Amino acid sequence: MSGTKGTQGPSLFPTLLYADAKAAIEQLTSAFGFTAAAVHEGDGGMVAHAELTFGNGAVMLGSKGRGGPFDQAMKGSGTAGVYVVVDDVDAHHRRAVEHGVEILMPPTDQDYGSRDYMARDAEGNVWSFGTYAPEI
Numbered sequence: 001m002s003g004t005k006g007t008q009g010p011s012l013f014p015t016l017l018y019a020d021a022k023a024a025i026e027q028l029t030s031a032f033g034f035t036a037a038a039v040h041e042g043d044g045g046m047v048a049h050a051e052l053t054f055g056n057g058a059v060m061l062g063s064k065g066r067g068g069p070f071d072q073a074m075k076g077s078g079t080a081g082v083y084v085v086v087d088d089v090d091a092h093h094r095r096a097v098e099h100g101v102e103i104l105m106p107p108t109d110q111d112y113g114s115r116d117y118m119a120r121d122a123e124g125n126v127w128s129f130g131t132y133a134p135e136i
Contacts, residue, residue, distance in 0.1 A: 021047035021063040031099030079124040
């Protein structure tokens with residue numbers, strides 16, 4: 001089965017859990033330029049589910065410790081790495097630096113033709129931003 005009938009756009013969505021999902025949403029929107037398309041809070045103000053868009057893609061996230069099958073499955077899991085295609089790597093990098101993001105690799109031209117940089121979010125996930133767009 002390949003998705004829901006009638007849907008357009010991406011069919012893959014990285015999904016992350018954060019100890020402080022509200023702070024993660026703030027960092028991802030202010031420093032990396034994501035747009036909060038949906039943020040649903042559950043008990044005690046925890047983020048039950050959020051969708052942040054970038055271009056024609058999105059990442060879903062929520063708070064750790066909410067209970068439920070996904071939270072249990074992710075318990076004890078490590079950080080994740082997510083790759084995001086951007087048009088202007090240098091401008092995107094400057095924005096991240098202005099917001100105090102930890103840069104792991106500055107903008108670098110790759111042998112395969114991409115220009116990329118790598119950053120770590122406040123909870124250790126590695127975000128790569130570059131010009132390479134896989135053909136699907």
